[in-house]
Amino acid sequence: MVEKKEFQNNEEIAWCPGCGNFSIHATLQGALADLDLEPHQVVISSGIGQAAKMPHYLKINGFNGLHGRALPVGTALAAVRKDLKVIVESGDGDIYGEGGNHFLHAFRRNPDLALFVHNNQVYGLTKGQASPTSELGMKTGVQVKGVSNLPLNPLLVALAGGASFVARSFAGDRKHLQEMMKEAIQHKGFAFLDILQPCVTFNKINTFKWYKDRVYYLEEDHEKGNWEQAVRRAQEWGDRIPLGIFFRQERNVFAGDFPELSREEVFDPRERIYCWPEVLENFK
Amino acid sequence: MMFNIRVGGEAGQGMNTIGTLLAKSLLRLGYHVFTSKDYMSRIRGGHNYSDVRFSPEPQQSGTEKVDILLALNEETWEIHRNTLGDEGIVVFDQDDFSPEGQGPKKKGISLKKKAEEIGDRRIGGVIALGLIHKMLGLDLKQFKKVLEEKFSGEILEKNLQGLDWGYAEGEPIFSVSEGKGLKGTKLISGNDAIGLGALVGGVQFYSAYPMTPSTGVLNFLASQGERFNILVEQAEDEIAAINMALGASFGGVRAMTGTSGGGFSLMVEGVGLAGITETPLVILNAQRPGPATGLPTRTEQGDLGFVIHAAQGEFPRIVLAPRGVSEAFYQTIRALNLADRYQLPVIILSDQFLGDSEQTVMEFDPEKVKIDRGKLIKTHEEETPYLRYKFTEDGISPRLIPGEKGEVVLADSDEHNQAGNIIEDSETRSKMVEKRMKRMETIKEEMEPPLYEGPDPQNADFILVSWGANYGPVEEGRKALEEDGFKLGHYSFQDIWPLPGGNWEKTLQTKPWILIENNYSGQLGSLLKQNGTGSPEVFIRKYDGRPFTGDEIKRRIKEEVGPRG
Numbered sequence: 118m119v120e121k122k123e124f125q126n127n128e129e130i131a132w133c134p135g136c137g138n139f140s141i142h143a144t145l146q147g148a149l150a151d152l153d154l155e156p157h158q159v160v161i162s163s164g165i166g167q168a169a170k171m172p173h174y175l176k177i178n179g180f181n182g183l184h185g186r187a188l189p190v191g192t193a194l195a196a197v198r199k200d201l202k203v204i205v206e207s208g209d210g211d212i213y214g215e216g217g218n219h220f221l222h223a224f225r226r227n228p229d230l231a232l233f234v235h236n237n238q239v240y241g242l243t244k245g246q247a248s249p250t251s252e253l254g255m256k257t258g259v260q261v262k263g264v265s266n267l268p269l270n271p272l273l274v275a276l277a278g279g280a281s282f283v284a285r286s287f288a289g290d291r292k293h294l295q296e297m298m299k300e301a302i303q304h305k306g307f308a309f310l311d312i313l314q315p316c317v318t319f320n321k322i323n324t325f326k327w328y329k330d331r332v333y334y335l336e337e338d339h340e341k342g343n344w345e346q347a348v349r350r351a352q353e354w355g356d357r358i359p360l361g362i363f364f365r366q367e368r369n370v371f372a373g374d375f376p377e378l379s380r381e382e383v384f385d386p387r388e389r390i391y392c393w394p395e396v397l398e399n400f401k
Numbered sequence: 402m403m404f405n406i407r408v409g410g411e412a413g414q415g416m417n418t419i420g421t422l423l424a425k426s427l428l429r430l431g432y433h434v435f436t437s438k439d440y441m442s443r444i445r446g447g448h449n450y451s452d453v454r455f456s457p458e459p460q461q462s463g464t465e466k467v468d469i470l471l472a473l474n475e476e477t478w479e480i481h482r483n484t485l486g487d488e489g490i491v492v493f494d495q496d497d498f499s500p501e502g503q504g505p506k507k508k509g510i511s512l513k514k515k516a517e518e519i520g521d522r523r524i525g526g527v528i529a530l531g532l533i534h535k536m537l538g539l540d541l542k543q544f545k546k547v548l549e550e551k552f553s554g555e556i557l558e559k560n561l562q563g564l565d566w567g568y569a570e571g572e573p574i575f576s577v578s579e580g581k582g583l584k585g586t587k588l589i590s591g592n593d594a595i596g597l598g599a600l601v602g603g604v605q606f607y608s609a610y611p612m613t614p615s616t617g618v619l620n621f622l623a624s625q626g627e628r629f630n631i632l633v634e635q636a637e638d639e640i641a642a643i644n645m646a647l648g649a650s651f652g653g654v655r656a657m658t659g660t661s662g663g664g665f666s667l668m669v670e671g672v673g674l675a676g677i678t679e680t681p682l683v684i685l686n687a688q689r690p691g692p693a694t695g696l697p698t699r700t701e702q703g704d705l706g707f708v709i710h711a712a713q714g715e716f717p718r719i720v721l722a723p724r725g726v727s728e729a730f731y732q733t734i735r736a737l738n739l740a741d742r743y744q745l746p747v748i749i750l751s752d753q754f755l756g757d758s759e760q761t762v763m764e765f766d767p768e769k770v771k772i773d774r775g776k777l778i779k780t781h782e783e784e785t786p787y788l789r790y791k792f793t794e795d796g797i798s799p800r801l802i803p804g805e806k807g808e809v810v811l812a813d814s815d816e817h818n819q820a821g822n823i824i825e826d827s828e829t830r831s832k833m834v835e836k837r838m839k840r841m842e843t844i845k846e847e848m849e850p851p852l853y854e855g856p857d858p859q860n861a862d863f864i865l866v867s868w869g870a871n872y873g874p875v876e877e878g879r880k881a882l883e884e885d886g887f888k889l890g891h892y893s894f895q896d897i898w899p900l901p902g903g904n905w906e907k908t909l910q911t912k913p914w915i916l917i918e919n920n921y922s923g924q925l926g927s928l929l930k931q932n933g934t935g936s937p938e939v940f941i942r943k944y945d946g947r948p949f950t951g952d953e954i955k956r957r958i959k960e961e962v963g964p965r966g
């Protein structure tokens with residue numbers, strides 16, 4: 118049995134007191150332990166932002182790369198290191214804004230990884246500008262007259278793009294979040310989990326209470342394989358916000374026919390030297 | 402003896418295939434062959450041509466002079482008529498047009514019509530090549546073998562029929578020296594050589610977004626991927642391409658990405674990421690003329706200054722500019738080793754000229770291929786937890802492949818401590834900068850000085866200075882000038898950054914030198930100047946998107962320094 122505390126390290130955490138990230142942080146450890154995954158078997162690829170600091174606050178393999186670029190890094194890792202569980206973790210600005218193109222293409226490519234987006238509907242680290250999911254009218258130091266760009270519905274985008282696993286959870290509901298994380302990590306292919314995450318400092322609209330008053334679970338009998346139904350339910354936002362797995366489907370994963378490399382093979386690609394002269398036959 | 406055959410027409414007329422077939426036949430007849438392509442950024446129409454140059458002697462350059470012009474349309478005749486010397490001859494389809502005017506000899510032949518008569522419209526080119534073999538007094542045996550390997554059945558029959566018919570239509574009018582029957586030589590393009598280097602060098606992951614003239618490498622590796630377990634992925638953009646490659650490299654496999662200037666511009670932040678995370682990565686930048694879209698299918702050496710400085714901040718990197726096709730192969734392997742050894746980005750700076758031209762190369766030597774993964778480790782032996790950025794004497798930390806029980810590996814684009822965790826304190830920051838930068842000193846020592854050719858520098862009138870694939874044309878020009886009584890030396894740089902030390906520094910301080918670059922501003926020249934060489938006496942430059950040729954170098958040096966001897 119793996120225990121939660123195996124993921125603990127002693128880094129000082131730079132999140133604001135009361136931030137939704139704390140519960141995501143604790144829940145992730147629970148999910149990994151529940152799945153009997155050890156720290157060395159998991160790798161987190163993250164971008165830049167408050168959410169993206171996650172790999173620093175865990176004892177876990179991590180690649181904390183560039184703003185917006187966590188998905189490409191994770192995609193390649195999942196392909197060449199099939200022995201590792203890959204989690205991509207970042208903020209809404211990082212994944213839906215700066216990295217939007219990678220988000221779109223991850224649906225099509227279907228890499229075997231879980232994407233956890235801490236969606237606080239704001240740019241936290243850069244102090245409160247609008248993110249792609251900020252509500253219309255939200256005033257910030259930049260959007261001084263209020264946000265006028267339509268908020269993006271990431272679940273709908275994912276469904277439209279062909280994502281093979283689309284789910285939503287809430288940082289304020291750890292039990293549900295842990296279930297969703299486990300399902301996502303176990304899904305074979307690209308598993309997208311949007312996590313509603315209150316930002317106590319910069320988002321005064323979408324507070325803990327705001328979410329609590331609105332979220333509810335998708336019904337037990339919601340058909341996860343029914344894409345039309347998923348699309349319909351994903352449009353619900355406002356007074357009532359559904360949580361749960363909207364859609365799930367198994368399909369070919371990225372680089373599925375690329376072999377699982379042993380650490381030895383990763384280290385030593387030498388063998389090829391001896392069979393290349395035949396390639397040169399094309400050049401005579 | 403050098404002989405040049407130019408095949409011209411509009412895109413879609415198959416100049417490439419005709420050129421390739423001819424080149425293969427010549428190669429097997431024992432000649433050194435050099436081919437180059439001049440094509441427009443379009444799929445149909447326009448004007449394209451390819452040159453096939455051959456000689457019993459090695460060569461690495463194109464030429465301005467054409468001996469046989471195979472004009473597949475009238476425009477080709479109009480554009481290239483002046484390149485034909487007095488001895489030159491134009492071959493054309495007599496049912497299509499007839500070249501007007503005085504000048505070179507002319508030989509009309511029925512191509513399209515005859516091809517249709519034989520029953521395959523595509524064999525017009527082969528008919529012309531039959532004729533050309535006859536003109537050159539060359540045996541058809543090797544050509545037939547090439548066709549037999551490529552085609553079979555009825556198509557082969559028709560090709561052979563066309564070839565024999567064309568051959569019978571000609572007269573032997575040139576006398577060319579015999580090929581030397583070279584054993585084991587191959588005809589390889591720069592792009593394929595880089596692809597081969599990547600393959601033999603152990604690349605297991607290659608991600609790229611198509612961009613001329615780098616796409617050839619992507620194609621080559623894709624064609625070999627399944628057989629050799631190389632994961633080749635067309636990324637959604639170049640930003641994804643470089644970040645994917647970094648992800649793969651962090652995972653422990655050898656990874657590479659490739660692009661041209663525009664794509665490299667998008668990759669720039671990723672180059673810095675490789676720098677600060679100390680993740681080994683080889684990046685190919687196959688230059689084309691910029692800025693922005695520039696001339697997509699043409700050549701230039703315009704990115705040297707860019708790639709040695711690209712990305713914010715300071716971090717070590719290596720830039721190699723292969724001098725020719727053979728070097729493109731070995732330097733790619735070396736780049737992979739250097740990236741692993743020093744844990745940093747290594748940029749291979751090639752260009753369209755090198756990428757698209759084919760050269761006869763001696764069989765690559767497996768003995769010279771060594772894979773060195775530097776301080777990559779599979780297990781962490783020490784008692785204390787593994788530290789990705791552990792301070793060491795040489796600034797290089799052991800790099801653990803993630804996945805070892807009990808250990809975790811953390812790479813970080815923020816400034817970090819030895820464990821890889823974010824820090825902001827001044828002491829750690831300074832130490833980390835020093836850790837990264839001090840590798841440059843060791844690297845500088847292993848950079849190879851420029852190749853020197855020519856008389857003892859003290860006896861030379863001028864020293865020529867070139868870099869990258871410009872080597873071939875400049876060296877050919879130098880040798881031709883030597884025959885005219887000039888005393889010229891030639892330094893050609895392949896290791897560009899960090900700039901290697903060597904005798905060249907003193908020589909260029911004391912001798913007048915001629916800088917030759919395929920760009921406007923003399924970017925290597927600026928670099929040399931920073932190293933105290935002063936300015937060149939003469940700067941020969943070219944920025945029309947076309948490569949230099951040996952005869953052009955000769956002509957332009959003569960114009961600049963006057964006759965000798």
Ligand SMILES: Cc1ncc(C[n+]2csc(CCOP(=O)(O)OP(=O)(O)O)c2C)c(N)n1
Binds near residue numbers: 210
């Ligand atoms: C290329 C680049 N552009 C901009 C930034 C500045 N930046 C850092 S994080 C961030 C947005 C963070 O928002 P989000 O991803 O939602 O993360 P949060 O802090 O809200 O968790 C921005 C704009 C950067 N680091 N890199």
Ligand SMILES: [Mg+2]
Binds near residue numbers: 208209210235236
């Ligand atoms: Mg955010």
